[in-house]
Amino acid sequence: MTAGLVGEPMPLTGPELSESAFRRACAQFPTGVTVVTAAHAGDLHGSTVNAFSSLTLAPAQVLVCLARTSRTWPAIERSRRFAVNVLARDQVDVARLFATKEPDKLARVPHRSDDGAPPVLHGAAAWFECDLADAITSHTHRIVIGRVVRLMVDEDRDPLVFARGRLDG
Numbered sequence: 001m002t003a004g005l006v007g008e009p010m011p012l013t014g015p016e017l018s019e020s021a022f023r024r025a026c027a028q029f030p031t032g033v034t035v036v037t038a039a040h041a042g043d044l045h046g047s048t049v050n051a052f053s054s055l056t057l058a059p060a061q062v063l064v065c066l067a068r069t070s071r072t073w074p075a076i077e078r079s080r081r082f083a084v085n086v087l088a089r090d091q092v093d094v095a096r097l098f099a100t101k102e103p104d105k106l107a108r109v110p111h112r113s114d115d116g117a118p119p120v121l122h123g124a125a126a127w128f129e130c131d132l133a134d135a136i137t138s139h140t141h142r143i144v145i146g147r148v149v150r151l152m153v154d155e156d157r158d159p160l161v162f163a164r165g166r167l168d169g
Contacts, residue, residue, distance in 0.1 A: 030163035035085045035098045036064050036144075037106070037119040038075035044106040044119050045072040048099040050162050051141075052084060060148040062128055065141045071101075073142055076132060082146060083118035086126040088157040092167050094121065095160060125157040 012021050037046040051065035064084055066073050076082045087095055097105055110122035120127045130146025137143075161168040 027164045030161050030168075033087045033091075033095045033160040033162050033167065034064070035087060035094065035121060036066065036072055036076075036082055037085060037111075037121070038072055038079055038082045039113055039116055039118050040075040040079040043075065044113065045075040046098050046105055046119065047072040048095050049084075052086075055145060060151075061133060061145055062130065062148060063143055063145045065143050067141055068137065070142075073144070076144060077135070079116070079118070080132045081118050082130055082132065082144070083120050084128045084130065084146070085121040085124040086128075087121075087160040088123055088125040088154075089160050089168070091121075091123060091160055095162075095167055120152070123157070124152075124154070125159045126153040127151065 012018075031050040032052060034049050034052045035046050036049045036052075037044065039045070047066060047070050049064050049066065053063055055061040055063045062084055064082075066076075072082075094109055097108065106119055111119040112122070113119040118129060120129065128146070128148050129150040130148055132144070133147045134145040135142050136145075
């Protein structure tokens with residue numbers, strides 16, 4: 001093990017760099033909380049995701065990371081469209097619901113889905129409706145890139161934040 005600076009924790013390497021240590025280190029970085037939604041053939045799907053980022057400004061693109069086991073991914077792949085709903089601070093229950101494997105999650109949350117568009121959640125701090133631009137598989141996840149075709153922002157609503165394993169709501 002490499003010695004750390006005086007008064008600082010020791011860096012972890014090799015076998016000490018466990019999944020648990022990695023998770024704890026990543027938890028030091030606060031992230032927003034989103035629900036990624038998609039619709040295909042009348043079926044609505046959604047998953048809580050905190051791996052979300054803007055990618056490019058021109059064209060406007062975002063990226064999200066979905067587990068390969070996600071039921072939302074097949075709907076995105078088939079419809080070629082999805083929405084990223086940035087949850088507001090008072091939507092902790094929504095984040096928890098969409099983190100489950102419960103069926104018909106969208107039946108329990110107010111939303112709008114026009115003409116086969118991906119559902120957008122009422123009360124979100126912002127949302128991005130996207131066309132699928134690309135998807136890259138990396139180990140257990142898919143990195144999904146979307147070209148933003150429509151968005152909404154409500155600057156009066158504070159975003160929900162996840163840090164150190166807790167939702168700040």
